Amino acid sequence: MKIVVCIKQVPDTKGGVKFNPDGTLNRAAMLTIMNPDDKAGLEAALRLKDEYGAEVTAITMGLPKAEDVLREAMAMGADKGILVTDRVLGGADTWATSQTLAGAIRNLEFDLIITGRQAIDGDTAQVGPQISEHLNIPVISYAQNIKIEGDSVIVERQYDDRYHVLKAKMPCLITALAELNEPRYMTPGGIFDACKAEITVWGRDNLIDVKDSDLGLKGSPTQIAKASDKVRKGVGEKVTLDPAEAVDYIMNKLKEKHVI
Amino acid sequence: MDFTLCKEHEMARALFKEFAENEVKPLAQEVDETEEFPRGTVVKMAGSGFLGIPVPKEYGGQGCDPLTYTICVEELSKVCGTTGVIVSAHTSLCCDPIQTYGTEEQKQKYLIPLAKGEKLGAFGLTEPGAGTDAQGQQTKAVLEGDEYVLNGSKIFITNGKEADVYVVFAITGVDVDAKGRGKKRITAFIVEKGTPGFTFGTKEKKMGIRGSSTYELIFTDCRIPKENMLGAEGKGFGIAMHTLDGGRIGIAAQALGIAEGALEATIEYVKERKQFGRSIAAFQNTQFQLADMATKIEAAKLLVYKAAVAKATQKNYSFEAAQAKLYASEVAMEVTTKAVQLHGGYGYTREYDVERMMRDAKITEIYEGTSEVQRMVISGTLLK
Amino acid sequence: MEVMNSEYKGVFVFAQQVDNVTNSIAFELIGEGKKLAKDLGTEVTAVLAGSGIQDLADELAAYGADKVIIVDDPELKEYRTEPYTHALASVIEKYKPEIFLVGATAIGRDLGPRVSARIHTGLTADCTQLDIGDFPLNPIPGKEQKHNQLLMTRPAFGGNTIATIACPDFRPQMATVRPGVMQKLPKQEGVKAVVEAFNPGFTPNNNYVEIMDVVKAVAETVDIMDANILISGGRGVGNPENFKLLEDLAAAVGGTVSCSRAVVDAGWKPKDLQVGQTGKTVRPNVYFAIGISGAIQHLAGMEESDLIIAINKDETAPIFDVADHGIVGDLNKILPSLTEKIKMFQES
Numbered sequence: 001m002k003i004v005v006c007i008k009q010v011p012d013t014k015g016g017v018k019f020n021p022d023g024t025l026n027r028a029a030m031l032t033i034m035n036p037d038d039k040a041g042l043e044a045a046l047r048l049k050d051e052y053g054a055e056v057t058a059i060t061m062g063l064p065k066a067e068d069v070l071r072e073a074m075a076m077g078a079d080k081g082i083l084v085t086d087r088v089l090g091g092a093d094t095w096a097t098s099q100t101l102a103g104a105i106r107n108l109e110f111d112l113i114i115t116g117r118q119a120i121d122g123d124t125a126q127v128g129p130q131i132s133e134h135l136n137i138p139v140i141s142y143a144q145n146i147k148i149e150g151d152s153v154i155v156e157r158q159y160d161d162r163y164h165v166l167k168a169k170m171p172c173l174i175t176a177l178a179e180l181n182e183p184r185y186m187t188p189g190g191i192f193d194a195c196k197a198e199i200t201v202w203g204r205d206n207l208i209d210v211k212d213s214d215l216g217l218k219g220s221p222t223q224i225a226k227a228s229d230k231v232r233k234g235v236g237e238k239v240t241l242d243p244a245e246a247v248d249y250i251m252n253k254l255k256e257k258h259v260i
Numbered sequence: 261m262d263f264t265l266c267k268e269h270e271m272a273r274a275l276f277k278e279f280a281e282n283e284v285k286p287l288a289q290e291v292d293e294t295e296e297f298p299r300g301t302v303v304k305m306a307g308s309g310f311l312g313i314p315v316p317k318e319y320g321g322q323g324c325d326p327l328t329y330t331i332c333v334e335e336l337s338k339v340c341g342t343t344g345v346i347v348s349a350h351t352s353l354c355c356d357p358i359q360t361y362g363t364e365e366q367k368q369k370y371l372i373p374l375a376k377g378e379k380l381g382a383f384g385l386t387e388p389g390a391g392t393d394a395q396g397q398q399t400k401a402v403l404e405g406d407e408y409v410l411n412g413s414k415i416f417i418t419n420g421k422e423a424d425v426y427v428v429f430a431i432t433g434v435d436v437d438a439k440g441r442g443k444k445r446i447t448a449f450i451v452e453k454g455t456p457g458f459t460f461g462t463k464e465k466k467m468g469i470r471g472s473s474t475y476e477l478i479f480t481d482c483r484i485p486k487e488n489m490l491g492a493e494g495k496g497f498g499i500a501m502h503t504l505d506g507g508r509i510g511i512a513a514q515a516l517g518i519a520e521g522a523l524e525a526t527i528e529y530v531k532e533r534k535q536f537g538r539s540i541a542a543f544q545n546t547q548f549q550l551a552d553m554a555t556k557i558e559a560a561k562l563l564v565y566k567a568a569v570a571k572a573t574q575k576n577y578s579f580e581a582a583q584a585k586l587y588a589s590e591v592a593m594e595v596t597t598k599a600v601q602l603h604g605g606y607g608y609t610r611e612y613d614v615e616r617m618m619r620d621a622k623i624t625e626i627y628e629g630t631s632e633v634q635r636m637v638i639s640g641t642l643l644k
Numbered sequence: 645m646e647v648m649n650s651e652y653k654g655v656f657v658f659a660q661q662v663d664n665v666t667n668s669i670a671f672e673l674i675g676e677g678k679k680l681a682k683d684l685g686t687e688v689t690a691v692l693a694g695s696g697i698q699d700l701a702d703e704l705a706a707y708g709a710d711k712v713i714i715v716d717d718p719e720l721k722e723y724r725t726e727p728y729t730h731a732l733a734s735v736i737e738k739y740k741p742e743i744f745l746v747g748a749t750a751i752g753r754d755l756g757p758r759v760s761a762r763i764h765t766g767l768t769a770d771c772t773q774l775d776i777g778d779f780p781l782n783p784i785p786g787k788e789q790k791h792n793q794l795l796m797t798r799p800a801f802g803g804n805t806i807a808t809i810a811c812p813d814f815r816p817q818m819a820t821v822r823p824g825v826m827q828k829l830p831k832q833e834g835v836k837a838v839v840e841a842f843n844p845g846f847t848p849n850n851n852y853v854e855i856m857d858v859v860k861a862v863a864e865t866v867d868i869m870d871a872n873i874l875i876s877g878g879r880g881v882g883n884p885e886n887f888k889l890l891e892d893l894a895a896a897v898g899g900t901v902s903c904s905r906a907v908v909d910a911g912w913k914p915k916d917l918q919v920g921q922t923g924k925t926v927r928p929n930v931y932f933a934i935g936i937s938g939a940i941q942h943l944a945g946m947e948e949s950d951l952i953i954a955i956n957k958d959e960t961a962p963i964f965d966v967a968d969h970g971i972v973g974d975l976n977k978i979l980p981s982l983t984e985k986i987k988m989f990q991e992s
Contacts (some may be wrong), residue, residue: 011801013801013804019985024936060846089764093766094757094767095760095761095764095766098761106672121801122800123769123770123798123800123801124757124767124769124770125753125754125757125769126753126757126760126767126769127757127758128736128757129725129754129757129758129761130757130758130760130761132758132815133729133757133758133761133762134761137850137851138725138726138850138851138852138853139725139754139758140725140853141725141753141754142750142754154856156859158750159662159723159750159751159863160749160750161662161860162858162859162860162861163858163859163861164722164855164856164857164858164859165855165856165857165858165859166724166853166855166856167853167854167856168853168854169850172853185825188886193847220766221764221765221766221807221811221813221814222766222767222768222810222811223779223810223811223812224807224808224809225779225780225781225795225808225809225939226781226806226807226808227800227805227806227808228805228806229801229804229805235965235966235968236952236966236968236969236970237968237969237970238959238967238970238972239963239969239970239971239972240959240971240972240973241971241973241974242978243973243974243978243981244981246955246971246973246978246982247697247978247981247982247985248961249969249971250953250969250971250978250982251982251985251986251989253951253953253968253969254897254930254986257929257951258772258824258825259873259897259928259929259951260899260986260989260990
């Protein structure tokens with residue numbers, strides 16, 4: 001069985017947010033990590049490998065530095081790593097990103113593609129389903145459990161108040177939730193092997209069936225009108241009010257922040 | 261001369277650090293309070309290959325260098341001194357001598373399961389009457405047919421009752437010289453738990469590393485196959501000393517980790533703690549102490565890493581190992597004591613980690629060769 | 645599709661239903677859609693997909709939908725990605741709306757991307773604010789400034805960045821919208837919907853997955869580390885029975901109760917609810933510190949919360965050093981009234 005796992009290198013926005021003296025985000029100082037949902041997807045692939053036997057290929061689109069997450073994936077047990085990098089791919093929104101990854105994956109034989117549900121920087125959850133559309137294969141999102149049965153996958157698909165047990169014929173694409181499993185640690189020996197291993201590097205020319213007009217910033221239907229970092233707070237305000245006023249004060253603050 | 265670690269070592273450090281933070285740190289306080297051996301953690305470490313880091317892959321290990329193993333013990337010890345010594349004693353004092361002196365059969369039978377973490381290792385040299393004076397051994401091993409019969413006891417054995425495989429030292433004979441003076445022939449043996457005649461005495465109640473299983477080993481007509489002799493007959497003392505050289509590097513890493521953990525905790529505390537209207541980090545007294553602590557830790561780190569590299573590249577590394585162990589353990593004691601002081605009253609309570617770190621640090625100045633022994637080794641080399 | 649002219653008109657919203665019950669997000673999207681439609685001088689159409697769902701149309705009109713398109717087919721009985729994607733993509737191709745909104749639910753965040761990829765347009769996820777405006781926001785010499793564009797605002801980077809996105813060259817402009825953020829309009833009773841039926845035909849293909857089982861969830865206790873809103877009580881709450889005030893508030897805002905170490909030591913609450921140095925570290929969107937003094941060990945466990953609201957009758961309590969909004973007052977008088985007001989507000 002051949003499994004392709006899409007992983008992304010992201011800034012550690014959950015644990016290691018760092019701020020500049022003026023309270024804005026210090027992106028340069030932030031550590032990069034493997035996106036947690038993707039790590040769960042990789043672990044799911046490795047468990048399928050342990051149970052059924054499979055070749056697991058990790059693929060990422062990013063700057064040359066993204067090679068680090070491929071090495072990490074291989075130190076955990078992935079068999080191969082592919083880095084898709086090229087200047088023309090930069091600035092891509094989810095349409096262009098999914099086109100790029102689909103174009104790269106067309107080079108590979110696969111039974112199953114596993115992606116994380118969403119990345120902790122973009123937070124869109126769009127790339128996985130969009131890749132499946134471009135490759136014209138079924139998609140099952142929000143997987144909380146994955147099994148193989150012959151030529152099909154049996155997946156528990158999570159909804160807000162229930163889950164479905166779905167069956168789909170391979171090849172298909174599954175998006176994984178971080179809650180799907182506890183990813184394994186790398187092994188010390190795996191780290192040394194992974195650092196010695198060769199990573200395949202692909203550029204725009206390796207992408208199959210993709211138009212230039214679908215790549216990078218130029219190929220992105222959505223564009224950023226503006227973006228600003230939330231400023232880290234200092235000491236807040238303290239008020240002494242009678243109960244009725246206090247309740248109104250709190251209500252206003254909750255409304256402002258869309259809590260209610 | 262490049263002082264930066266290569267990518268592999270940095271990735272390995274990140275791995276050990278993540279494991280320590282997620283799996284070891286949450287349990288550290290409880291392990292100390294209950295004195296319960298963290299078997300669950302040991303199983304997890306085994307699963308990720310942490311119990312055979314420097315053992316070659318063909319023997320079930322990870323095939324990494326001594327420096328990688330050292331960094332592992334360091335990172336574990338930052339959050340829990342007990343967990344650090346469990347790995348150190350198992351790897352340096354049991355896996356290493358079997359790897360270095362064992363026959364192929366012994367490596368197949370013992371080293372592979374030890375490196376995979378399926379079995380835990382320990383080292384039995386110290387006796388009630390023989391600590392620094394290791395030659396004061398009394399435990400005897402007498403050859404009877406195809407078996408050696410062991411009689412005697414060993415105390416203060418780390419991983420004591422939890423281990424499965426023990427490297428034990430015993431007297432197999434006495435050589436008398438021309439002047440009639442006797443010199444003991446000491447030999448190393450591999451003993452399995454459960455061998456009839458091999459029992460355990462009392463569990464030691466200790467000041468620190470309280471989760472570590474420290475027991476007396478008692479041998480009463482304990483029969484082991486003669487194939488379990490490790491290395492040549494009469495060569496045991498040399499084996500013990502050489503093994504301890506490697507063990508000292510592990511303990512030095514443990515001491516280094518404890519000191520680093522204490523410094524980190526202290527820096528965080530002094531930033532938050534306010535007295536006289538400002539955080540105590542603003543007082544120069546605090547700042548100067550932190551500067552001294554950090555500098556000594558850095559010096560200790562360089563000695564520890566240098567010793568680890570020496571083990572990989574030199575035949576004899578006693579000198580480097582002794583310097584690393586001596587200095588790192590004394591720094592650990594000094595830094596943890598200052599850490600408690602800088603925490604003030606809170607530092608003396610068990611709610612904070614630093615008092616445990618101070619209690620854990622003390623043993624690093626004593627076991628696997630006291631600081632006095634290290635000074636003997638160092639000066640012995642200088643005055644050759 | 646890439647468009648150069650304005651053949652695309654109208655604001656369409658996906659009216660999500662499960663088990664033939666319309667999800668509240670549908671009404672929120674209609675409410676927001678009305679606002680956008682007004683700015684554009686156009687109408688709001690709700691798109692309802694399912695099987696045997698005719699009866700749901702009137703309620704959509706009661707909440708403001710000018711028109712309801714119904715795609716009714718047995719293949720749409722339970723949500724599956726492919727038939728629903730085919731339904732919406734076909735509606736978009738036929739009716740050409742300029743804006744299409746979908747709820748950012750477990751369904752919408754799967755359906756939205758597949759639809760947008762099928763018809764080749766841009767999709768912006770998890771929007772918290774929608775406006776009609778110009779793109780670029782300020783005119784740039786040499787670049788065309790387009791008007792009447794949908795400006796979609798959303799958090800990114802783990803919530804540390806707020807971005808406003810536009811989709812100037814492709815139609816429809818698609819967005820998934822966070823539930824509970826947009827306002828639904830007051831319901832008008834006795835309204836009948838203007839309905840149009842549409843069925844593009846559904847032929848099962850390889851992308852139609854098979855549903856083998858549907859398992860409804862059993863309510864579980866929330867781990868305080870996963871909660872978005874924590875109502876945390878300290879010794880100032882007074883006694884274990886008084887925690888009911890916090891539980892009522894938690895129920896009203898959809899939060900979870902947690903506590904300080906003093907409360908656990910006193911035996912009022914179990915340790916897994918403890919926030920602090922020797923408890924758990926939490927980073928919820930909102931942290932209510934009720935009757936908590938704010939000892940350094942407690943702050944260590946919650947000071948990274950997005951919004952900290954503290955109520956304590958001691959104005960010197962250190963909790964006020966980290967609270968965004970600190971109220972010096974009596975929790976026993978404030979909480980019941982606050983809970984009531986919130987409940988009334990949610991119901992309106």
